[in-house]
Amino acid sequence: MALTGFFLVSFLIFHLTVNLFLFEGTGGDFSKFGAFLGSFPAIRPIEWILFGGFILHFCLGAYVWLKNRRARPHGYGVKGTSKTIKLSSRLSIYTGLAILAFLAWHLLQFFVASRFSGSTVNMYELVAREFSLLYVVALYELFFVILGFHLKHGFQALFQSLGLRTARYRGFIDAVGVVIWLLIPAGFASIPLVMYFGGAR
Amino acid sequence: MDFKLKIWRQRDAADAGRFENYVAKGISPDASVLEMLDVINRELVAAGKDPIAFDHDCREGICGSCGLVINGGVHGPFEHNTTCELRMRRFHDGDTIVLEPFRSRAFPIIKDLVVNRTALDRIMQAGGYVTVKTGQAPEANAIPVPKKIADEAMDAAQCIGCGACVATCPNGSAMLFVAAKVSQLALLPQGKAERKERVIAMIRQMDKEGFGACSNTYACEAKCPKGISVEHIARLNREYLRAGFGSK
Numbered sequence A: 001m002a003l004t005g006f007f008l009v010s011f012l013i014f015h016l017t018v019n020l021f022l023f024e025g026t027g028g029d030f031s032k033f034g035a036f037l038g039s040f041p042a043i044r045p046i047e048w049i050l051f052g053g054f055i056l057h058f059c060l061g062a063y064v065w066l067k068n069r070r071a072r073p074h075g076y077g078v079k080g081t082s083k084t085i086k087l088s089s090r091l092s093i094y095t096g097l098a099i100l101a102f103l104a105w106h107l108l109q110f111f112v113a114s115r116f117s118g119s120t121v122n123m124y125e126l127v128a129r130e131f132s133l134l135y136v137v138a139l140y141e142l143f144f145v146i147l148g149f150h151l152k153h154g155f156q157a158l159f160q161s162l163g164l165r166t167a168r169y170r171g172f173i174d175a176v177g178v179v180i181w182l183l184i185p186a187g188f189a190s191i192p193l194v195m196y197f198g199g200a201r
Numbered sequence B: 001m002d003f004k005l006k007i008w009r010q011r012d013a014a015d016a017g018r019f020e021n022y023v024a025k026g027i028s029p030d031a032s033v034l035e036m037l038d039v040i041n042r043e044l045v046a047a048g049k050d051p052i053a054f055d056h057d058c059r060e061g062i063c064g065s066c067g068l069v070i071n072g073g074v075h076g077p078f079e080h081n082t083t084c085e086l087r088m089r090r091f092h093d094g095d096t097i098v099l100e101p102f103r104s105r106a107f108p109i110i111k112d113l114v115v116n117r118t119a120l121d122r123i124m125q126a127g128g129y130v131t132v133k134t135g136q137a138p139e140a141n142a143i144p145v146p147k148k149i150a151d152e153a154m155d156a157a158q159c160i161g162c163g164a165c166v167a168t169c170p171n172g173s174a175m176l177f178v179a180a181k182v183s184q185l186a187l188l189p190q191g192k193a194e195r196k197e198r199v200i201a202m203i204r205q206m207d208k209e210g211f212g213a214c215s216n217t218y219a220c221e222a223k224c225p226k227g228i229s230v231e232h233i234a235r236l237n238r239e240y241l242r243a244g245f246g247s248k
Helices: A002-024 A029-039 A043-070 A092-115 A123-130 A134-161 A167-197 B033-046 B118-126 B147-157 B164-168 B175-187 B195-208 B219-223 B231-245
Strands: B003-009 B018-024 B096-100 B109-111
Touching: A002 A029, A002 A043, A002 A134, A002 A167, A029 A092, A029 A123, A043 A092, A092 A123, A092 A134, A134 A167, A134 B231, B018 B033, B033 B096, B118 B175, B118 B195, B147 B175, B164 B175, B164 B219, B175 B195, B175 B219, B175 B231, B195 B231
Parallel strands: B003 B096
Antiparallel strands: B003 B018
């Protein structure tokens, strides 16, 4: 979980970096980069590795969740034992499932629409068209809150699983964690808002 | 003080079990939860009824025998105490108190509030031995141990093996227990020689016993009566990775 999680976080950073070029407006580097990725020869294997990362992360998460359910067949009469747990940790399986559902929609919306359309698609225009719809913007904003929540648990947990979250580094990991779980989703969330309210240029 | 009690009663492992209601009257505020059960049991025995079975031994928070889930909290709703150290003055007169056994697939119920925690002993047994010279006690400075290492090992050694970490973990995981035992021995020079074999064997036994997997929720640290840090779980993970990838 930790290794696939780390891989997916690094992908998120890359994805956000590319997305920030949307602020350049139409004719900017976003569409150029989209066209470059479309014609880049190594993009197919990279795509499969990325899909593999998501699938493996999901499968491992589902396995751990099922194994852990079996570990306590009879629950408590008074449900109070989880009071000391952070909400993000308690809900990580559910936020993960929500992300998976969102991902399917997100891929249909942009990946399938551009990759299997048959003709060359201007990525900026495709994004601008989607983010001119209020319900799309609202759903994306909701998703980024969920994503932030998932990362809040996941980022610190990956260092714990790898045995790196020691007293010495805990403060540093938690500080970097804030950048990861707060700033990355906030960066993503700013894009639909700006494009909807600021109008696509 | 008077209390209304809901206590889990279960004749044996095969019985389905149920909550039964009791009333405790005139309990001293200085009595522990276990002493309140003693008072109720005396009345039950006098009335010719089956007393409530519960685990206990030292009653001073160092043996790890007692363990109840009280109002949804393992060892009670407060932090860093054992069930035997929880005094009735911390509750309000007339409160309803719910007493349940620890719940885990690896801790089958024997009777009422008594669970079988020998799974933890088997993990210890799987850990094997520590190489020490027999004979007279060695000279104290023969094996120097830095203060910081000694302190960390002592922190881990505080684990009394009560199983609160398992009972409170949403995953029923025994990672904090195993982490404390592995840390204690891996930190000290006397335990270093067998550290790789030990961590692999103990993790393997932990999985075999049917404990859940750690998902880093840190519920265990919050409820451990000895306040053992999840930092030891990080060390356990490190020891395990090192044993898997490092040279023998």
